[in-house]
Amino acid sequence: MPSSLKISVIIPVYDEAKTIRSCIANVKECCGENSEIIIVDGSADGSTLSAVDDEGVMCLSSPPGRAVQMNIGAGKTAGDILLFLHADTTLPPKADALVRNALCAPCATAGAFKLGFDTPSRTMKFIAFIADLRCRMERVPYGDQAIFIPKSTFMELGGFPEIPLMEDVELFQSIKKRRLEIVILKESITTSARRYLATGPLRCAFRNTCLRLLHRFGVRAETLVALYRRRKVQS
Template sequence: MISIITPILNEEGYVETFLVHLNNVEGDFELILVDGGSTDGTIEEIQGFTSNFRHRLELLEAQKGRGNQMNRGAQRARGDILLFLHVDSLINVGSLRKIEMEMEDATTVGGGFTQRFNDPDIFLTLVSLLGNFRTRLTSTFYGDFGFFIKKEMFEKIGGYDDIPFLEDVEFCRKAKKFGKLKQIDCKIHTSSRRYISKGRMKLSIVFILAVLMNALGFRPEFFRKYIVDK
C-alpha cells in the first residue's frame, strides 16, 4: 500500500479539489493530511468531504513547517511506500501503479514525477521544461514534482530536516547515498497560483538564487523572508 502524505496550511478552496481528484486515483492507498495550524476553513472543508472519500483518510496536526509536517505524517503511515504530495499538485489516475512498478527495482530507493503546470503560459512552460531537465541531471526533486520513497529507507535516512525551505533538496542529497532516485515518465500537474500571486519572473529568480546559494553553503534559514514568509 502507498501512503500519500500532504502538508497543508490555509488551503480553503483548494483542498476539496485535491480530495475530489484523489478519489478517482486508482490503487490501494491511504491519505494523511497534516495541518500546520490553519486559521481559515481548511479543516471544515476536509471534514465535510470525509464521508465521501473512498480511502482511509487521517487528519493530523503538527507544528508549522513542511519538513516537520511530512515527518509527522510518515510516523503514522501504514504503507510500505510513502508519496509526499502538495495539495496543489494533481497526479494521473494510474500514477500509483507506476510507482509500485518502479519500486520493484531493488536499486531504486525513490523518485518523483515529470512536472507540468496547469497553465499554458509560455514562461511557466519553459520553467517546467528546464526544471525537468535539471531533475533528470541531478535526481533532485522539488516538492511540486511529488516524491516517493520506501518507508524503511525514509526512516533510515532520518526523515526531513526541520528547516523552513529546501527541505526537499536536502533530503534528496541524503537519499542518493543509498541508491537511485528516478524521475518516472508520468505527469504531475501543478497549480500556477503561487507563481501568479508572487510574480512569475520574481519567484523563478528567487528559487534559482536560493538553490545556487544553498550549494555554496548558505543555509535555508537565509531565504525565509524572501520565500517562506511572503
C-alpha cells in the same frame, strides 16, 4: 513492486480549504483502494481540516513547517510507500501503478514525477521544461513533484530535516550521497502556477534558482527563508 503494497499519501497543508476536497478526490481516483490519505494541517485555526468531509481521511494537526508536518504524517502511516503531495497538485491517472513500478527498478530508492503546470502559458511551459532538465541532470526533485519513497528507507534516513526551506533538496542529497538510485518519471503531475503568476513567472523562477544556488554554497536554511519572505513582501 507488488500491488499489495499500500501507498500512504501525505498532504501537508496551510490554508488550503479551497483546494483540499478536489485534492482528496484526485488521490482516491488515481491511487486506488490500496492507499490511505493523511492530511497534516499546520495552521492554528485548522481551517483546512474543517473543510474535509471524508471520514476515511486521517486528519492531523501540527506545528507549522512543511518538513515537520510531513514527518508527523509519515509517523502515522500504515502504508509501505510514502507519497508526499502538495494540496494544489494533481496526480496523473494510475499514479499508484506508476509509483510501484518505478520502485521496482533495480536499486531504485526514491523518485518523483515530472513537473507540469495548470496553465497553457508558454512561459510556464518553458519553466517546466528547464526544471525537468535540471531535475534529470541532478536527480534532485522538488517537493511539488509528488516525491515518493519506501517508508522503511524514509525512516532509515531520519525523515525530512526539520528546516524551514530546502528540506526536499537535503533529503535527496542524502540519498545521492549513499549512491542510491533516484527515479524521475516521464509522466507529469499538474501543479498550480498561482504562486508563479502572483510573483511574476520569470521573477519567481529566478528567485528559486538563486535560493538553490545559495543553498548549494552552504547558506543556512534560516537565512534562505528570510530572503524568500523578504522577496515576497517586496514583490
